[in-house]
Structures are given as C-alpha cells and as structure tokens.
Amino acid sequence: MLAKLPKTLLYLLGGLLLANLLQSAFTPLIFDEAYYWYYAQEMAWGYFDHPPMVALLIKLSSFFFDGELGVRFMSCILSVGTFLVLWQLIDNPKKKDYVPQFFVLVFSMTLLNAYGFFTLPDTPLIFFTAMFLWVYKKFILEPTWPISIALGVVMAALMYSKYHAILVIVFVLLSNLKLLRNKYAWLAVAVSLVCYLPHLLWLYQHDFISVKYHLYERPNRAYDFNDFTVAFFVNLVAIFGLTFPWIYKSLFKTKVNDKFTRALIFLTYGIILFFFVSSFNRRVQTQWIIAISIPLAIISFNYMLQNKEARKWIYRMGLVNIAIILYLRLGLIYKPLIPFYYETHGNKELAQEIKSKIGDMPVVFENSYRDAPMYAFYTGSTTYSLNNIVYRKNQYSIDDSESKVQHKKVLYVSGYLTNEDLSFTRSDGAVYKGKYIDDFESFRKLKCVIEEEHIVLDPNTEHVLKVYNPYPTDIELKKIKFGLAYLNPYKQVQDILPLKPETTDQNALYLKARDTTVFTFKLPVPKTKNPNYFKVGISENGLYLGLNGDNIKLD
Known part of the structure; x- marks a missing residue:
C-alpha cells in the first residue's frame, strides 16, 4: 500500500510522525494521561471509567520507550495510521493532485492534531472509527466471510476504545437497515460480541460499575442554556477551528448517492443530534463529539476536489489553524510562550x-x-x-x-x-x-448496603443497613463512625450529618472479616430542603467519610 502512495504524502506523514514523537518526548503528561498510565500498571479487561484499549496502548508504548514517550508512542503510530486510512477512503482519482490540501485539512483539525500525541481513550476511538469505515466500505461493495470477520474485530476494537463507540456503530447501521437481513452482517456482530466477551465478563464481575457510574451515578448540575447548549455549538466550531464554515458547508452540500456516503452523513448528523439532545441534560465535553471528525474529513476533502473556492479557503484557513496549533504545542513544553496555565506545566x-x-x-x-x-x-x-x-x-x-x-x-x-x-x-x-x-489505616472497601431502592423521608421510620467487610481481618467498631449525605436532584452533596446505626447484636465489637453485619438506623432530619437522594458513608480513624454506599432515592 505504501508503494502506491504519493511521495509528497509519504514525506508529510514522515514529518508528522517525527513531530509527534518529539512532542511526545518533551511534553510532560497531562493528568488524564497519568491516570491511564496508572491503568496500564496492572493490565485488566476493564477499568472503572473506560474499557482497556487506552491502557493497552500505553503498555505497548512502554515496551519501546521510557518516560513520556513510553506513554505516547503508540498514539503517534495511530495518528499516522488514521491519515493513511482516510486517504484510502477517498476514491476520487484527482486526490493525488491535492496531497498538501488533504494533509492541511486533516492536520488542522484541532483534536485530531492533539490526539496525534496525547494518549487518551479518544486516540484509539479516532483510529478505529476510520478503520471501521474502511472495512465497512469494502463490506457493502462485496460482503465475504473474511471481510465480515474483519468488520466484527474492528467493531470490538472500537468498543474496547470508548463506550461512545456504540454511537458510531448504531448510526452506520441506521443508514443501511437492510443489514438486518444480511447473514454476513450478523456474522460481524457475532464476531464482535465474542471478541468483546472478556470485557462484558469483567463488567459482570464488577457489578457493571462503569455503566452505573456513567449512566446513573455521575454528578450533574442544573441546566444552564449558555454553559450546556450554547457550549455544545461552540464545541462544534472548536473541533475544526477556522475551517469550520467550509467543513459544515461541505456537509450540507453533499448529496447521498451511495451507501457509503449515506453512512458518513448518518454518522455525522446522528452524533451531532444525539449530543445536541444531551446538551439539555448535561454539559457536553468537546471530545465526546470527536468521532464526527472522521466522516467530515472524507466529506470535506471530496467537496474540496469538486469546489475550487472551498479548496482555496480550507487550505488558507487550515494553514492559519496549523500555525496557531503548532505555537500552542510549543507552549505545552515551554510555559512562557502561552499566557495561561496548562496542566503540562509544573x-x-x-x-x-x-x-x-x-x-x-x-x-x-x-x-x-x-x-x-x-x-x-x-x-x-x-x-x-x-x-x-x-x-x-x-x-x-x-x-x-x-x-x-x-x-x-x-x-x-x-x-x-x-x-x-x-x-x-x-x-x-x-x-x-x-x-x-505514622500508621495509616483506611477501610474504603467497606460496603454499605440498603436494599430498599426508594425510601420515604421519615425520621421516625427504622431501616436496615448491611455492612459487608471484604477485608481478611476483623475491624473494630470503635475505629469507625457512620455518616449520611443528602443529595439534590443532580446528585450533588448538600448536607453531611452523623449517623448512629445500632447493631442487631448489641454485644458486637467487630465487623467480622468477609462477613456482613446488620444494623438498623433512622434518617436524621436534613438541613437542606427536600433532598432527593441520600447515601451512607463510613469514617475510619478520624478520616473524612468514604464512598461506601450507593445513592438511594428519597420519596
């Protein structure tokens, strides 16, 4: 495949790889990268916040290099791979005459640029979205057993990258509902499920903790039109920078004339619509919509090949984007270049x-x-x-x-x-x-269980609290204290009050090892008005109350 690529593209991709390697080596980690590096110290089929692909990339990088480059090396490789796959997805024979324009278009996309060296879950998400579209394009031209298997593997890789990947798969499926009657499509689904089974098993073993957190436990706040919905539209601009008018114009102007273009259109509009609706419930982070960069890169470059005016302005504004991005990238390394603090500094x-x-x-x-x-x-x-x-x-x-x-x-x-x-x-x-x-001791894995899913806020009613001790040793009751937090509708803590549950065994002195102790308690009178949830926590050895219980709905 490389032999057929234009030399100009090869030189540009070589320069891209070198620039990203140098950037990776000399830029200190950002906080999320450090957290995912921590993931990679103990490889598993899943982690609290994300599937394991980001940890795998870091582990692979560490085999080649130490330090920051040992976290980011595979991101640099995937970045070049994304450019190559996007190039292969353009069928227009005129593309070889406009290699610099293609490179400027893609390299000027802000988050595609940043994730060329940062290692975050979105890094593999971008690459495997491109791969998914590449394999899907071959699939709709001529479905075969090998292509179906490849499609299933790539879908699993997408889902191992980030849970948002389900949107990529679903919106491409919605663009071609005839796939529901296609045996090769069902084979791809079966392969993807088999490949994804280890993570599903991990979720089951951990009580679906990741799903519960993202869907139910994540704190939110009251709707703010400017900070939620207006910010969503700002994000739509931010991921493309100064080229955004022509990129979105190319989307509006593109007509659906084949199944693949239809998939690109559905994928782009689907993600935009999904997160537009989501913006009425919570603040949409910029990277959540990054997957649209892949279909829009294809749509925009095809439009550029047909429209001289768009080609001229995307190229010009893209160069300005790149100049700004490169300056900011240098500022990540050398703080005096930018007039604000960023988390790579200090x-x-x-x-x-x-x-x-x-x-x-x-x-x-x-x-x-x-x-x-x-x-x-x-x-x-x-x-x-x-x-x-x-x-x-x-x-x-x-x-x-x-x-x-x-x-x-x-x-x-x-x-x-x-x-x-x-x-x-x-x-x-x-x-x-x-x-x-001098002698640190904590019991953050103690589990407080209240089996009632809904409780009426009545200080006179007695409730049952079960405390499971997963540790191999007994814990003296005198070392712990109970507390209760009342939460508002957005699961933000409003009140924290002491709680004095009583054991059913009045002579109990310990939480027995790997056993459950049963208590009874009454809800304390809240200071806040009409709380919506509460949860129970345990303080050990004078430390602040822990996260030992789930949120319980108050009626």
Whole structure:
C-alpha cells in the first residue's frame, strides 16, 4: 500500500510522525494521561471509567520507550495510521493532485492534531472509527466471510476504545437497515460480541460499575442554556477551528448517492443530534463529539476536489489553524510562550520537590485520581487516592492500591487540613497541604448496603443497613463512625450529618472479616430542603467519610 502512495504524502506523514514523537518526548503528561498510565500498571479487561484499549496502548508504548514517550508512542503510530486510512477512503482519482490540501485539512483539525500525541481513550476511538469505515466500505461493495470477520474485530476494537463507540456503530447501521437481513452482517456482530466477551465478563464481575457510574451515578448540575447548549455549538466550531464554515458547508452540500456516503452523513448528523439532545441534560465535553471528525474529513476533502473556492479557503484557513496549533504545542513544553496555565506545566517539578522533602515515603492524596498517578509517574513512589463522600469513585476505588499504603508512614495530602506539616504551591496557584501519618489505616472497601431502592423521608421510620467487610481481618467498631449525605436532584452533596446505626447484636465489637453485619438506623432530619437522594458513608480513624454506599432515592 505504501508503494502506491504519493511521495509528497509519504514525506508529510514522515514529518508528522517525527513531530509527534518529539512532542511526545518533551511534553510532560497531562493528568488524564497519568491516570491511564496508572491503568496500564496492572493490565485488566476493564477499568472503572473506560474499557482497556487506552491502557493497552500505553503498555505497548512502554515496551519501546521510557518516560513520556513510553506513554505516547503508540498514539503517534495511530495518528499516522488514521491519515493513511482516510486517504484510502477517498476514491476520487484527482486526490493525488491535492496531497498538501488533504494533509492541511486533516492536520488542522484541532483534536485530531492533539490526539496525534496525547494518549487518551479518544486516540484509539479516532483510529478505529476510520478503520471501521474502511472495512465497512469494502463490506457493502462485496460482503465475504473474511471481510465480515474483519468488520466484527474492528467493531470490538472500537468498543474496547470508548463506550461512545456504540454511537458510531448504531448510526452506520441506521443508514443501511437492510443489514438486518444480511447473514454476513450478523456474522460481524457475532464476531464482535465474542471478541468483546472478556470485557462484558469483567463488567459482570464488577457489578457493571462503569455503566452505573456513567449512566446513573455521575454528578450533574442544573441546566444552564449558555454553559450546556450554547457550549455544545461552540464545541462544534472548536473541533475544526477556522475551517469550520467550509467543513459544515461541505456537509450540507453533499448529496447521498451511495451507501457509503449515506453512512458518513448518518454518522455525522446522528452524533451531532444525539449530543445536541444531551446538551439539555448535561454539559457536553468537546471530545465526546470527536468521532464526527472522521466522516467530515472524507466529506470535506471530496467537496474540496469538486469546489475550487472551498479548496482555496480550507487550505488558507487550515494553514492559519496549523500555525496557531503548532505555537500552542510549543507552549505545552515551554510555559512562557502561552499566557495561561496548562496542566503540562509544573507537575513534574512539583513532584520532584515533594520527593526531595519526603524521600520514598508513600503519599495518600485525598480526592485526587489525577494527582496520585501524576506523582507516581514522576517519582516512582507509591501513591493512593483516598476518595471521600463529596468526591466520586474511580479506579483507586476498585483495585488493590489501598493495601499498598496500609500501616505505613505516609504523607497525607488533603484540602481539608487545618494543621499541616508541609505545603506546596502548584503552577496554577493551588496549594498542597500535607501531614504525616505514622500508621495509616483506611477501610474504603467497606460496603454499605440498603436494599430498599426508594425510601420515604421519615425520621421516625427504622431501616436496615448491611455492612459487608471484604477485608481478611476483623475491624473494630470503635475505629469507625457512620455518616449520611443528602443529595439534590443532580446528585450533588448538600448536607453531611452523623449517623448512629445500632447493631442487631448489641454485644458486637467487630465487623467480622468477609462477613456482613446488620444494623438498623433512622434518617436524621436534613438541613437542606427536600433532598432527593441520600447515601451512607463510613469514617475510619478520624478520616473524612468514604464512598461506601450507593445513592438511594428519597420519596
């Protein structure tokens, strides 16, 4: 395939690869990358927030390089691969005369550019969306057993990248409902399900914790027209930058004359419509709509080949986009170039400063799945994110990281401290406060279970609370205290009140190891008016209440 590519394209892709490799090597990690690097330290078929593809990319990268490039190498490879697949998806024979225009169009797309070196779940999502369309195009031309199997494997790879991938598959299916009567299509579905079975099994074993979090447990806030819906349209502009008028014009002007073009149109409009509707419920993040970059790259370049005016302006504005993007990319490395803080700035230096004060001592960060892995990456020290009742669960809630800091002297870093032993200031002005704990002990895996799905808010009614202790040792009841948080309709904590449940066994002194202890309790009178949910948490050894119970609906 490479032998048939224009030399100009090969030179440009070689330059792209080199630029992304250099950028990867010299740009400090962003927080999400550090979190996904943490994923990759213990490979699994699933993680709290995402499927495992991003962890696999990082693990593969680490076989080739150390440091930041050991996190990002495969992203650089996939970026070039995405360009190659997009090129193959253009059938117009005139394309060889406009190689620079093609490169400028794709390279000027802001998030496609950024994910050329950042390693995030959207990185493989972009590549496998392109691959899916490439294989699907072959499938609709001549479905065969091998192509069906390939289509199924790619669909599974899409779903292993990010759960949003289901939108890509569904909207392409909706563009061609005759696939429902196609035996080759059903073979592809069967293959994809077989390939995806390990992750489905992982979800089952973990009580579908990822699905529950994304669909039900994720905090939200009241609808804000500007910050939700208007921001959604701003995102539609932001992913293309200054070329957006001509890119969307190409979408409006494109006529459906074959099944593949129909798939591109359905995919683009489908994702836009889905997240437009979603914007009335929550704030849509820019990267959630990134998949439209792939079909629109194909649609736009085909339009450019037919329309001289569009070709001229996309090329001109694309070059301006690229100039701005390259300047900002340099600013990710060298802070004085940009007049604002970005998360690549200062984290490495801060981690090394803290380590110079405390040595190899483990660090427990309260409520920070971002800081814990960042510190671990740049120091090699043991870290743990202790999540409390006003925060959210994350990978640290379900793995064995808690066990690695038990009964050790740690630096405990928290925003709730009033008397600290150490303090440090981050580049964005945030202050770290830490205190030493000589014998750290936490029980964040204690599970509070209330079997009633709906409870009437009545302080006089008694309810049953079951506490499961998954640890191999008994836990003294005197070490723990219970509390209850009331939440608003958006699952934001409003009140935190003490709770004094009573055991059915009045002589109980312990939560027995790998056993369930039954308590009864009454709801405390809330301070907030008409709360919508509540959840129970446990405080151990004077620490802040943990995330031990699920949200329970109040009637």
